[in-house]
Amino acid sequence: MKNIAIIMGGYSSEYKISLISGNVVYQYLDKTKYNGFRIHIFKEKWVYVDDSDAEFPIDKNDFSVMVNGNKINFxxxxxxxxxxxxxxGLMQAYFQLLEVPQTSCDYYQSALTFNKRDFLSVLKPYGIKSATSYYLNKGDKINAEEIIQKVGLPCFVKPNKAGSSFGISKVKTETELPIAIEVAYKEDNEIIIESFLDGTEVTVGVINYKGEIIVLPITEIVSDNDFFDYEAKYQGKSQEIxxxxxxxxxxxxxxxxxxxxxxxxxxxxxxxxxxxIVNDEPFMLEMNTIPGLTxxxxxPQQAAAAGISLEDLFTNAIELALA
Incomplete structure (x- = not known):
């Protein structure tokens, strides 16, 4: 039996969703092959949480844990x-240094895709289209007229490095722009302001499944809100087709x-x-490398449509990491 550490939590506004994802992985892990350990990673503590919610501190030197006198490695x-x-990329680099296999992409890919600005810039030379955008770093002078001249109205103001739609605003008038910028700065010190793309929103899952890179059935997002925001994502205010x-x-x-x-x-x-998708042309917004697993x-919805169960999905991820 292999010992699998399921890391969950994190240091951002997304920690609650991560805990749900991690618990789903724990629930659907193939118990005949793996011993699952729920590891909570927070700024103030890294702990293994057992089924009775007792906590055991993680030794960061080798990412091990002592449980009742027994040392457990993963x-x-x-x-x-x-x-x-x-x-x-931070955890990925840490595990690479410790030579512990992990299920997500490597540290460079994680860091790059987490930074929307850099990610889209890298793909641009390959003909992959994205929205017209304007970038701000905290402390930059805000020239609302110049921003609107470039991206138009309405536009989206987003933190450059944050997920789950935290800190995103749709701006319809010039007066709303400074407020939206402040909201985004609460999540990140870099901001991306993008032109509004009026079209069909879709999300495409790509995974390595049993050694072959496959595209899962595509999902269309129809938000009841103004855009696919936190409520639409997690509180049922959207249709996902x-x-x-x-x-x-x-x-x-x-x-x-x-x-x-x-x-x-x-x-x-x-x-x-x-x-x-606008006029038969797909524009890329971003890539998530640790997508929700609730x-x-x-x-999970796309995998189910492809006939892949959650247990299969998680087993596949672990087996590829171990390989």
Whole structure:
């Protein structure tokens, strides 16, 4: 039996969702092959939490834990941390130094995809389109007229390095812009302001399944809110339609772009890439490398549509990491 550390929590606003994802992984882990250990990673403590909610501190020197006098090491880490430090490369680099296999992509890919600005810049030379954008760093002078001249109205103001739609605003008038910028700065010291793309929003899961890179059935997002925000994502204020109501040609086209990005960046593990299709042209928004794994989340929905159970999905991720 292999010991699997399921890391969850994290240091960002997304920690609550991560705890849910991590517990789903723990629940569906194949108990005939693996001993699962829930590891909570927080700024103030790294602990193993057993079934009675007792906590045992993790030794950061070798990522081991002492339980009732027994030292436990881990054969593999299942990474279920959304946001920092699980999705931005920090944990990946730590585990690489310790030579502990883990289920997500490597540290460079994590850091790159977590930074929307840099990620989209790297893909641009390959002909992968994205929205017109304007960048700000905290402390930069804000020239509202110049911003609007470049991206137009309405536009989206987003933290550059944050997930789960925290800190995102849709701005419809020039007076709303400074407020939206302040909201985004609460999540990150870098901001990306993007032109509004009026089209069909889809999300494309790409995974390495049994050694082959496959595109999962595509999901269309129809938000009841103004956009696919936190409420729409996690509080049922959206319809998620799998497979998406797009033509076979468009399904092939957008799937091929998502797969190409995965291959170009030498990705591993899970990826979920967001697009907006405008006049038959897909525009890429971002890529998530630790997508939600709750039963409501998109990758599990897409896997189910492809006939892959959660147990299969998680076993596959662990086996590829161990290989």
């Amino acid at each position: 054969d593999c880490v299942f990474n279920a941390i959304h946001g920092t430090p699980g999705e931005d 799998t497979p998406a109501r797009i033509s076979d040609e468009m399904t092939q086209k957008v799937g091929a772009i998502a797969k190409r990005a995965y291959e170009l960046l030498k990705m591993k593990g899970f990826s979920r890439t967001e697009f907006i 039963s409501e989340s998109l990758i």
